[in-house]
Amino acid sequence: MIRIKNLTRIYSLGDVRVKAIQDVTLNVEQGEVVTIMGKSGSGKSTLLRQLGLLDRPTSGEVYIEGEEVSSMGDRKRSHLRLEKLGYVFQEFALLPELSAYENVYLPGLMLSKKGVDFRKKAREILSLVGLGERIDHKPRELSGGEQQRVAIARSLINSPKYIFADEPCANLDTLSSKAVMNTLVDLNKRLGITVIFVSHDPDDKMYSNRQIFLKDGRLVEPYF
Amino acid sequence: MMSLVFINLLFAPALLNGLIDTINGKLRESITSDIILDSTSEDGYIQDADKFIGEISEIDGVDSATSRTNIGAEILYQKSKSSYGITVVSPESEKRVFDIENYLVEGEFLEEDDEGQIVLGVQIAGRGDKSLELYSSSLKDVHVGDVVTVKFSNGLEQEMKVKGIFDMDFIQIDTLSLINQKEYESINLQLKNTARQVNLKLEEGYDLDSMVVRIRNEFPDIEARSWKELAGIVESMTQSFEIIIIILRVIALLVAAITILIVTYVDLTNKRRQIGIQRAIGIIPETIILTYVLRAAFYSMVGTLVGALTFMFIIVPVEHNHPFTFPFGDVLMSIDYSQMLNFFVTLMIVSTIAALVPTINTIRIKILDAIWS
Numbered sequence: 066m067i068r069i070k071n072l073t074r075i076y077s078l079g080d081v082r083v084k085a086i087q088d089v090t091l092n093v094e095q096g097e098v099v100t101i102m103g104k105s106g107s108g109k110s111t112l113l114r115q116l117g118l119l120d121r122p123t124s125g126e127v128y129i130e131g132e133e134v135s136s137m138g139d140r141k142r143s144h145l146r147l148e149k150l151g152y153v154f155q156e157f158a159l160l161p162e163l164s165a166y167e168n169v170y171l172p173g174l175m176l177s178k179k180g181v182d183f184r185k186k187a188r189e190i191l192s193l194v195g196l197g198e199r200i201d202h203k204p205r206e207l208s209g210g211e212q213q214r215v216a217i218a219r220s221l222i223n224s225p226k227y228i229f230a231d232e233p234c235a236n237l238d239t240l241s242s243k244a245v246m247n248t249l250v251d252l253n254k255r256l257g258i259t260v261i262f263v264s265h266d267p268d269d270k271m272y273s274n275r276q277i278f279l280k281d282g283r284l285v286e287p288y289f
Numbered sequence: 290m291m292s293l294v295f296i297n298l299l300f301a302p303a304l305l306n307g308l309i310d311t312i313n314g315k316l317r318e319s320i321t322s323d324i325i326l327d328s329t330s331e332d333g334y335i336q337d338a339d340k341f342i343g344e345i346s347e348i349d350g351v352d353s354a355t356s357r358t359n360i361g362a363e364i365l366y367q368k369s370k371s372s373y374g375i376t377v378v379s380p381e382s383e384k385r386v387f388d389i390e391n392y393l394v395e396g397e398f399l400e401e402d403d404e405g406q407i408v409l410g411v412q413i414a415g416r417g418d419k420s421l422e423l424y425s426s427s428l429k430d431v432h433v434g435d436v437v438t439v440k441f442s443n444g445l446e447q448e449m450k451v452k453g454i455f456d457m458d459f460i461q462i463d464t465l466s467l468i469n470q471k472e473y474e475s476i477n478l479q480l481k482n483t484a485r486q487v488n489l490k491l492e493e494g495y496d497l498d499s500m501v502v503r504i505r506n507e508f509p510d511i512e513a514r515s516w517k518e519l520a521g522i523v524e525s526m527t528q529s530f531e532i533i534i535i536i537l538r539v540i541a542l543l544v545a546a547i548t549i550l551i552v553t554y555v556d557l558t559n560k561r562r563q564i565g566i567q568r569a570i571g572i573i574p575e576t577i578i579l580t581y582v583l584r585a586a587f588y589s590m591v592g593t594l595v596g597a598l599t600f601m602f603i604i605v606p607v608e609h610n611h612p613f614t615f616p617f618g619d620v621l622m623s624i625d626y627s628q629m630l631n632f633f634v635t636l637m638i639v640s641t642i643a644a645l646v647p648t649i650n651t652i653r654i655k656i657l658d659a660i661w662s
Contacts (some may be wrong), residue, residue: 119569119656140573147571158566158660172570219570 067093067116067227067259072125072135074111074282086282089125095226098253098260100269103279108156109263112279116261117152117229118142119140129227147175149256151220153230157212159204163217165191166200173222184221190218194248202210210241217248221258228252230262234269246272291592291636292599294545298632299600299624301537301660305530306623308615312459313520315617318388319462321516322488323357324501329512334358338484342382345487348503350495355382356484358473361442364413364466366428366435371413373464377473386490389455389467396433396453399469406472407437407449410463422460422616439468445476458618523566538632542639549585549643557581557651564651565659574652578645585644586637592632600624 072089075082086108093099101109114120115127118134127135134145146152159168166187173183191200194214196207204212213233222227230249234242250272253260262273270276278285317323326345328335335341335356348495356525358377363370380399386388389408390398395416399408411418415427431437433451440446449468452571457463497515521631557564567577605622612619651659 089575114657140575143568143571143573145571146569147573150571154660158562158569160563160566171567172572173474175572176574223571256475 066095066128066130067191067261068126068128069112069115070126070128072112072115073123074108074115074120074125075123079159084282086115086122086279089279089282089284091277093259093261095259096253096257097275098250098273099262100273100276101261101263101279102265102267102270102276105265107279109265109279111282113192113229113231113261113263116227117150118146119152127241135191147172148223149226151217151223151225151228153213153216153220153228153233153262155232155235157204157209157236157265159215159219161204164201164203165196165207165218168204168215169218169222172219176223187218187222190221191215192217195223195244208241210237210244211235213241213245214248216253217245221252224256225258227259227261230260232263232265234264290548291545291589291640292596294541294548295593295596295632295636296600296604297541297544298538298636299596299629300604300622301530301534302487302628303600303622303624304526304603304613304620305534306625306628307620308530308617309527310623311615311620312617313516315457315459316520317516319392319457319459319465321519322386323497323516324489324504325514325516325519325528326487326489326504326508327485327512327514329510332486333599334483335485335487336483338482338487342487345489345504345508348500348507350500351493352490352492353382353385354487354489355379355386356470356487357383358409358483358485360473362466363440364407364409364428365438365440366431369415369428371426371428371466373413373466375407375441375466375468378467379470383467387487388454389457389462389465392455392457393453396451398453399467401469401471403452403469404472404475405447405449406452406468407439407453408453408467409437409451410465411454411458412453412463413466414451416454423464441476443477443525446474458614458616460531460616467589545589545636546639546643549589549640550589550647553581553585554647555645555648556584558578561651561654561659562661565654565656565661568652568656569660578648578652579608582641582644585640589637589640593636597629597633 069089069091073087076085089112101112103109115122120195122135126133134142169191170187173187176183188200191197194212194217196214199207199211207215233245237245249260249262252258279285338356342356345351346354356379360375360377363372380401395410399406409431412421412423414431415421415424415429416432417430418424421427428437431451433454435451436448436449438446439449491497499585501513501515504511553652564577568574601624605624608622612621
């Protein structure tokens, strides 16, 4: 379970202070698929980055499985990201010099859990997302949709309990978008992974159990 | 670049080592021998020198011994005059202890029974060679067979025929003039069978310091000193060279550090996004830092290895074929392997620190800033 309490993130741009999210409180239960929606600049991605431990809030708290993580040290947050979370970036964020397989395997290399063959697992996950035949291709040799599926596969290598996806279909065509979203929903159904994704496309509501709306950094509807 | 830096680090010390080896070698071959024995008596002479040399030669570890006496004298030839004094030697034993006879450029070395003969260093003889460092104070154009006038400090004056001229490429040696003991005794009868100093050559590998201690214990009237104690010229020159070498070394290490720093910084700037991604997927900062530091260390290692091989198998052999010429002769570079290892370790430490600084700086950037950079 994820719990956010009075979360605020303020960016300082020179003398200007931008309140990206303000006093956000919400809970996400295990196994949910939640869409964070809102207009551009509403704070969707900022909120997701707080959940994905890529950024720290100005104030407020984030709890993952009861543990307060926003004030945790960098090393612990890195471990948590590596072991329990999966994050899918809008722009894929793959390492260009590595193949699809190597990109997926890399976190596994760091995990070194006993009894887990991460090489085999990387191949299996790439097959799961429909890229079993393209594992040796470099990112530049893959389409946008394929790259995003590699990114999803990478986020799965650690068998995460939570996947955070930041507009995973923003750079994709309709067909690829559907494939990516179906992959995420399928993972939720088959593996019980909690999926929280950001979207500004109202049609993406169909993939989630619950939608959260943000406006000017604040939640704008009752949601719990 | 690292190879060049490493070669730069090795070059000056190797030259200095070669220089010191050359000077020490020539000093031992011609002036000091391994051990120098002086009398502690008031007149400064070792009496009954033959007997003393016989006794000292019996000591286990002594290869051979000879006596030398320096006397004040002026040598005149035509309008030129040289005032470096004269060294009295015992030619047979002299040849066993010293090596001057192998550096003769004209004529022959002295024999025990020679009368009225003198051997001159090239800086005294001049030989008409105006390129000599001390030509202006030499006898200008003396060759073997020429007759010079020797004015001894006791007032005696004697005509002597030049029997040989030697050139050891070392000013301190090439200003020696040698006559034999018989000649000396003929002009100074009361100093028969005496010597100012006795020089010992030790057997190969025999410990110098323990021999000095042993002689001091067995001959309390004799002052025994090793050649190292007399190598003052080398000592002062070494100190000056070492200061220069330290400066060069600091510069070379700075160049290495800046090179690694720039290379790592450029590499990190190009890979900032990748580092952000790596951190986003949970790779801990220490692991990323270690990767870059190890990479820098690897580049340094390969660079230094190439530098070391280039130095050992190209530069040194080429220099040995075309040696640098100094006032003490041709200097052959000498590799000190422990020093080389020391430089290698220093360079690795410097490279690691130089890589560490920009890496830590880059890792401190926020994950999102790194990804978006």
